Amino acid sequence: MMRDCPDGETRDLLPLFARGRLAPLDQARVESHIETCGECAAELRLLREVARAYDVAPVDVSTIVAGLPTRRPARAGVPFHRQPLWRVAAGLTLMITGAAAVLLVRDQPALDLGLSSIDSLALAPTGGGKGLVSSVPVTGAAAGTTAASTDPIGGGAPAMGFGVSLSDLTDAQLESLLASLERIEGTVLPDPETMAKVINPSGSDQDTGRES
Amino acid sequence: MIKDERAVDAALIARWKGGDQLAATMLVERHATALARFAASSGVRERVDELVQDTFVRAFNSIDSFRADSALRTWLFTIMKRLILDRMRAERRQGVAVELEEGHAVQAYDALDAMVADETAQRVRRAVDSLSPMQREVFLLRVTEGMAYGDIAKVVGSTEGACRVHYHNAMRSIKEIIGDDA
Ligand SMILES: [Zn+2]
Numbered sequence: 237m238m239r240d241c242p243d244g245e246t247r248d249l250l251p252l253f254a255r256g257r258l259a260p261l262d263q264a265r266v267e268s269h270i271e272t273c274g275e276c277a278a279e280l281r282l283l284r285e286v287a288r289a290y291d292v293a294p295v296d297v298s299t300i301v302a303g304l305p306t307r308r309p310a311r312a313g314v315p316f317h318r319q320p321l322w323r324v325a326a327g328l329t330l331m332i333t334g335a336a337a338v339l340l341v342r343d344q345p346a347l348d349l350g351l352s353s354i355d356s357l358a359l360a361p362t363g364g365g366k367g368l369v370s371s372v373p374v375t376g377a378a379a380g381t382t383a384a385s386t387d388p389i390g391g392g393a394p395a396m397g398f399g400v401s402l403s404d405l406t407d408a409q410l411e412s413l414l415a416s417l418e419r420i421e422g423t424v425l426p427d428p429e430t431m432a433k434v435i436n437p438s439g440s441d442q443d444t445g446r447e448s
Numbered sequence: 449m450i451k452d453e454r455a456v457d458a459a460l461i462a463r464w465k466g467g468d469q470l471a472a473t474m475l476v477e478r479h480a481t482a483l484a485r486f487a488a489s490s491g492v493r494e495r496v497d498e499l500v501q502d503t504f505v506r507a508f509n510s511i512d513s514f515r516a517d518s519a520l521r522t523w524l525f526t527i528m529k530r531l532i533l534d535r536m537r538a539e540r541r542q543g544v545a546v547e548l549e550e551g552h553a554v555q556a557y558d559a560l561d562a563m564v565a566d567e568t569a570q571r572v573r574r575a576v577d578s579l580s581p582m583q584r585e586v587f588l589l590r591v592t593e594g595m596a597y598g599d600i601a602k603v604v605g606s607t608e609g610a611c612r613v614h615y616h617n618a619m620r621s622i623k624e625i626i627g628d629d630a
Contacts, residue, residue, distance in 0.1 A: 238623045248612070252450065255594025259449035282622070286591045287577065289569035290489050292496075295480035300501045301473045304508050308467055407540065 238282070241275040254283050432439060450596050457520040461511060476504055479521050482593055486525055489588045490532055499535070503528040522599040525589075527558075529603060575625040578619050586611050587618035 241247045246269050252258050253266040270276045457478070463471035483500045492499060494617055506527050507514070514523055522549040582604065589600045590611075597615070604611065 248616075251591045252594045252596075253574050257451055257594035262449055263451075279619075279623075282626070283591050284587075285568055285572050286622070289566075289572035289576075290588060290592045292481065292484045294490050295484050295497060295500055297473065297476050297480055299474050299497070300480060300504055301469075303501050304469075304472050304476075304504060306467075306469060307464055307508075331522060366626075 238278055239275050241273055241279070243273070243276075244267065246273075247276060247279065250280050251283050254287065361409060453521075454516060454519055458516050461514070464508075465511070470562055475520070479524055480504075482521060483524055484616065485592055486528060486589075487532065490529070490585070492532060494534075499528065502531055504578070506531070518602065519599055521593070522595070522602050525603045526540065549557060571626055575622050578625065579621060582606070582616040583614045583621070586614040587622075590615050 246266055249258060249262065249266050253263060253270075256263070258266065270280060457475065460471045460475050460478075464475065480500055482494050483503055487496045487499050503524055507524055514520065576587065579587060585604050586600055586606075589595045589603060590597075595603075597611045600606075600611045601608045606614075
């Protein structure tokens with residue numbers, strides 16, 4: 237039986253660390269803890285095995301994009317990527333992603349499970365830096381970057397069809413779950429009136445996200 | 449502190465609203481694989497790519513109602529979950545057998561064993577499948593996506609505190625089952 241690390245706060249952050257989801261300082265702090273903690277190192281290996289067991293083949297991005305609705309510009313103005321706020325956001329993201337990438341790369345040799353593919357997958361969908369950099373100035377090339385695999389997700393993806401979490405609900409449970417989703421549904425429906433206040437590109441008032 | 453991806457998503461959404469279709473491509477690139485993973489770990493066996501596509505179409509069609517106080521990925525997961533439940537209900541009405549009968553899981557393992565040579569992955573999946581549905585959903589969102597408890601709570605319809613408890617109970621069970629030889 238694996239033992240639990242007495243540092244519950246750090247232990248709780250291990251899944252986020254494994255996926256590169258922590259802010260750089262916390263990412264570094266957890267990494268240095270793991271270097272001296274056998275319990276956390278073992279738990280991290282286990283977490284990475286779980287993540288690997290549920291990984292899927294990359295999705296064909298181009299097919300999905302082809303089916304999306306298009307949006308006409310509401311009004312002419314300064315191109316978004318020329319706006320100062322956008323430049324700051326892009327720069328910050330690049331820095332943060334870069335730092336996280338360095339930490340992840342440093343982390344690799346300590347692991348014995350051939351996990352580099354997991355980490356690159358973890359970075360690809362969340363690491364906005366790559367896509368943003370290639371899009372300023374806008375080029376058509378970015379569209380194909382992660383669409384490299386045209387393998388339909390069903391084909392050869394080992395993760396298919398194993399979970400039973402939703403399908404083992406009874407009819408009554410399913411109906412009640414659907415009912416409980418109605419309020420979320422309410423936020424999904426279009427509401428043009430509220431458009432102006434929806435998006436706050438600065439992100440300044442969001443996600444203080446302290447995890448403990 | 450959790451790395452904040454929201455500013456990036458918000459900027460891309462604003463660009464798409466301004467008519468930049470490439471921004472849509474980048475949003476799909478950022479979240480499509482996570483959505484496919486979520487579908488697969490929710491028990492979706494077929495037409496996962498179609499489900500991912502439907503989720504994005506629905507999201508883009510109602511993007512004006514997206515509140516930036518929620519992470520975009522969390523919002524996408526809630527949309528997909530709704531679609532999964534809708535599909536499941538439709539299949540049941542059509543009489544498609546989706547109920548888990550006794551022995552169904554074993555057959556699934558057998559089918560997968562033939563496909564997947566990786567014994568470790570099989571062992572892990574069996575352990576995870578032994579969890580309760582709620583424990584499993586919370587655990588997988590935490591481990592495969594690295595999501596904060598607050599975001600997980602929005603997807604599973606629970607509270608942050610309850611999700612933390614579910615995660616740690618799940619972790620304890622997993623360790624008991626496979627921890628010894630992990
Ligand atoms: Zn520790």
